[in-house]
Amino acid sequence: MEFIPCEICGVTDERELSTRDRDGEYLRTVICKRCGLVYTNPRPEISELREYYEHSYRLDYKGVRQPKKKHIVRAAKVAAERLQEIRGYIFQGMKSLDIGSGGGEVAYAMQLMGLEGSGLEPNEGYADYARNVLRLPIYSGCIENASLPQVSYDIITMYHVIEHLHGPLKALRSLHSSLKTDGLFVVECPNAESRCQAPSHRLHRAHLYNFNMTTLQALGEIAGFHTVRMSLSSDGGNITAIFRKTYSAGVLPDLTHNYQVVMKAWEGHSKMGYYLSKHPYRRFTAKALRIMKEGIVALFTRKGETLLRKNLEKHLLPPSTQKQRRWSYGLAGTFAGIALFISSLWSISSLMDHSEEIRTFIERHQDGNDVFIVVHGNSLKGLSQVPGVVLSQHKKELKTTIAGIMRPNVDIHLLVEDDHLHHIKETIETASLKTMKIISVRGNAYHFLTTETHYGPKL
Numbered sequence: 001m002e003f004i005p006c007e008i009c010g011v012t013d014e015r016e017l018s019t020r021d022r023d024g025e026y027l028r029t030v031i032c033k034r035c036g037l038v039y040t041n042p043r044p045e046i047s048e049l050r051e052y053y054e055h056s057y058r059l060d061y062k063g064v065r066q067p068k069k070k071h072i073v074r075a076a077k078v079a080a081e082r083l084q085e086i087r088g089y090i091f092q093g094m095k096s097l098d099i100g101s102g103g104g105e106v107a108y109a110m111q112l113m114g115l116e117g118s119g120l121e122p123n124e125g126y127a128d129y130a131r132n133v134l135r136l137p138i139y140s141g142c143i144e145n146a147s148l149p150q151v152s153y154d155i156i157t158m159y160h161v162i163e164h165l166h167g168p169l170k171a172l173r174s175l176h177s178s179l180k181t182d183g184l185f186v187v188e189c190p191n192a193e194s195r196c197q198a199p200s201h202r203l204h205r206a207h208l209y210n211f212n213m214t215t216l217q218a219l220g221e222i223a224g225f226h227t228v229r230m231s232l233s234s235d236g237g238n239i240t241a242i243f244r245k246t247y248s249a250g251v252l253p254d255l256t257h258n259y260q261v262v263m264k265a266w267e268g269h270s271k272m273g274y275y276l277s278k279h280p281y282r283r284f285t286a287k288a289l290r291i292m293k294e295g296i297v298a299l300f301t302r303k304g305e306t307l308l309r310k311n312l313e314k315h316l317l318p319p320s321t322q323k324q325r326r327w328s329y330g331l332a333g334t335f336a337g338i339a340l341f342i343s344s345l346w347s348i349s350s351l352m353d354h355s356e357e358i359r360t361f362i363e364r365h366q367d368g369n370d371v372f373i374v375v376h377g378n379s380l381k382g383l384s385q386v387p388g389v390v391l392s393q394h395k396k397e398l399k400t401t402i403a404g405i406m407r408p409n410v411d412i413h414l415l416v417e418d419d420h421l422h423h424i425k426e427t428i429e430t431a432s433l434k435t436m437k438i439i440s441v442r443g444n445a446y447h448f449l450t451t452e453t454h455y456g457p458k459l
């Protein structure tokens with residue numbers, strides 16, 4: 001075991017959060033009082049961890065050395081969702097690398113989309129599977145000791161790896177040097193502020209770092225990246241960051257407020273609150289539904305690669321190019337109907353705590369000159385009490401609202417549900433605003449569309 005300073009601040013100024021992991025075993029977790037980064041301290045030596053990942057990590061998780069058919073179905077769906085998320089940033093002919101490529105699903109999906117997909121994977125069984133069965137170029141090893149080619153990739157992706165790394169900053173700097181100029185780096189990890197797991201289940205032995213949006217963004221920027229987009233998954237459990245390679249020096253921003261934000265989220269998450277929320281029940285229905293679907297789909301396909309390709313095509317390619325046999329989904333549909341009915345009951349309840357989550361989001365992103373217009377207010381009336389927030393319907397009212405607020409030095413942000421984006425597009429374009437950020441709200445997910453994916457008039 002070794003004691004370490006904060007990865008972001010480089011100093012030790014910590015507070016102990018917990019001494020147990022989710023299995024009740026000893027694991028000391030601390031929070032940095034300067035930036036809010038949550039991490040394991042002390043932690044196992046690098047050699048102990050390497051041994052664990054190379055031989056037992058996947059076994060611990062799934063009880064197999066190579067992916068089973070049901071795991072392929074699940075991995076295909078996850079890979080398709082990941083590519084959908086970054087679809088606007090990927091183009092045919094790009095060279096991509098997936099770090100921690102597992103069974104090769106993301107690299108395979110990239111190839112299906114016309115990119116040169118490749119991967120890096122420490123687990124021998126999974127790396128062999130992706131190389132031999134899927135015929136993918138996969139490097140063996142961990143990011144921390146791999147010698148990757150320099151200035152070679154247009155896009156590097158890293159899903160649920162960064163929280164496991166001994167030296168995440170060093171790894172990000174190494175990936176930065178492997179990217180071409182303006183290359184993209186996509187990273188996803190669990191959210192330290194998440195409430196979708198029971199409080200006692202938050203800390204995982206294999207996760208050395210627990211980031212929230214602020215600390216993940218800070219780490220990327222210190223490594224020399226420019227932030228393109230930060231977003232949360234629909235249940236708030238995961239953060240996705242899209243960074244672009246720049247040559248800026250990488251300055252540490254002032255993060256002192258983030259310590260309070262993380263502490264509030266940590267202490268505010270109670271066992272009772274969790275069981276009264278929609279999360280455990282939504283998780284249960286989603287899991288039941290998923291197991292049924294996976295079983296049925298796997299039943300009708302023999303070969304692992306065919307199963308992967310068909311499932312990726314279903315999610316990624318337009319219907320005209322799919323050669324899908326739909327009949328096998330009939331049975332799944334019946335079960336899905338029942339499960340959806342149950343889960344819809346919980347979606348209704350999710351409307352009720354919607355405004356609380358948006359309030360937290362606004363408070364976190366607000367500084368002096370920001371006014372947030374929350375478009376479509378019916379379920380969000382509670383927000384009108386929040387300073388700096390104005391509620392507006394999307395129809396005629398929005399134009400008047402914008403006109404009423406617009407002043408020099410005021411930055412107007414819109415919070416818009418995805419479904420309503422098309423209603424307000426014209427309003428945004430005709431209003432001559434200098435700065436306009438749009439945040440789309442889908443369920444309780446917030447997608448911060450920064451100026452780089454600008455929706456309004458040109459700056």
Ligand SMILES: [Zn+2]
Nearest residue numbers: 006009032035
């Ligand atoms: Zn720190």
